[in-house]
Amino acid sequence: MPSASLGRRSFTLLAAAAVAAPFVRAQGKPEKVKVQIAVDGKAAFNYLPLTIAEQLGYFQKEGLDVEITDFAGGPKALQALVGGAADVVGGAYEHTIDLQARNHFVQSIVLMGRAPQIAMGVSMKAVPNYRTPGDLRGRRIGVSSPGSSANIVANMVLSRAGLRVGDVSYVGVGTAAGALSALRTGQIDAMSNMEPVMTMLEQKGEVRIISDTRTLKGTQDVFGGPMPAACFYTHSDFVRNHPNTCQALANAVVHGLKWLQTAGPSDIIKTVPESYLLGDRALYLASFNKVREAIALDGMLPEDGPKTALRAVASFDASVKADKIDLGKTYTNDFARRAKEKFKA
Numbered sequence: 001m002p003s004a005s006l007g008r009r010s011f012t013l014l015a016a017a018a019v020a021a022p023f024v025r026a027q028g029k030p031e032k033v034k035v036q037i038a039v040d041g042k043a044a045f046n047y048l049p050l051t052i053a054e055q056l057g058y059f060q061k062e063g064l065d066v067e068i069t070d071f072a073g074g075p076k077a078l079q080a081l082v083g084g085a086a087d088v089v090g091g092a093y094e095h096t097i098d099l100q101a102r103n104h105f106v107q108s109i110v111l112m113g114r115a116p117q118i119a120m121g122v123s124m125k126a127v128p129n130y131r132t133p134g135d136l137r138g139r140r141i142g143v144s145s146p147g148s149s150a151n152i153v154a155n156m157v158l159s160r161a162g163l164r165v166g167d168v169s170y171v172g173v174g175t176a177a178g179a180l181s182a183l184r185t186g187q188i189d190a191m192s193n194m195e196p197v198m199t200m201l202e203q204k205g206e207v208r209i210i211s212d213t214r215t216l217k218g219t220q221d222v223f224g225g226p227m228p229a230a231c232f233y234t235h236s237d238f239v240r241n242h243p244n245t246c247q248a249l250a251n252a253v254v255h256g257l258k259w260l261q262t263a264g265p266s267d268i269i270k271t272v273p274e275s276y277l278l279g280d281r282a283l284y285l286a287s288f289n290k291v292r293e294a295i296a297l298d299g300m301l302p303e304d305g306p307k308t309a310l311r312a313v314a315s316f317d318a319s320v321k322a323d324k325i326d327l328g329k330t331y332t333n334d335f336a337r338r339a340k341e342k343f344k345a
């Protein structure tokens with residue numbers, strides 16, 4: 001006959017298991033293990049949390065087998081999602097608003113950047129007597145790709161100076177060596193782009209920075225509020241049908257964000273692929289220091305961020321009617337909140 005103490009012990013274990021059961025279900029195995037992720041310009045700093053999570057094996061630790069495809073611009077990565085070639089996009093949050101305006105409902109599930117990390121600079125050689133953004137009328141402006149976040153930042157800067165979209169010509173130049181070459185060979189007169197490209201041009205005296213969203217203050221100046229940037233977004237149906245997969249993705253990214261909070265220069269250099277450094281480690285680290293505060297801390301979208309993004313998109317895209325957009329359907333902080341608790345981010 002079992003002793004009373006054994007009975008009490010068994011009851012305690014059963015009770016503990018019952019309490020833990022909901023948590024176990026919430027952290028269940030991913031419904032979809034192999035996940036196709038589309039990004040635009042993976043070597044840029046706005047996707048550094050993704051790179052860290054990939055290089056340090058955080059996706060594998062969450063039970064995922066991710067395949068990351070790098071596209072030349074956010075719109076192309078977005079098309080991969082809409083066309084079914086990708087499950088998730090690493091891209092700018094504002095694309096969730098663009099897509100809803102076109103009756104495609106997607107949601108951000110975890111934030112990687114709390115500022116766009118984009119600077120706009122004028123070529124010192126092409127426009128040596130630059131004084132105001134109005135001097136760029138009729139000029140060629142390089143952006144990572146037409147319709148990208150870099151394009152939106154340029155539009156915001158130029159519109160404040162009274163220029164319309166048609167007053168300049170936008171040229172897609174990518175986010176790495178191609179962008180450097182485009183400015184240096186005179187294919188463009190100014191550029192709105194990401195890191196580390198802009199710091200490299202800035203430090204060599206090749207551009208004059210006229211607008212800067214690499215800092216929170218600069219972002220406030222350009223957008224008038226917090227502007228959520230790079231995130232993971234996917235179809236709303238995918239979120240509903242694959243909650244454990246979304247949680248695993250958010251966990252991996254927030255784990256990467258947590259690592260970045262204390263990472264030093266040598267940690268970064270050891271972790272990112274050599275090709276990302278563009279041949280200059282010192283300049284790469286200088287770029288990192290410029291954008292460090294723009295990297296998200298815990299994967300959560302700021303409360304006022306979606307409203308800022310909607311104002312920015314609607315200000316120059318006539319197809320986006322602000323009163324028709326349901327911002328609550330463009331993001332969820334549920335997965336990031338649980339990941340934040342897990343990793344104490």
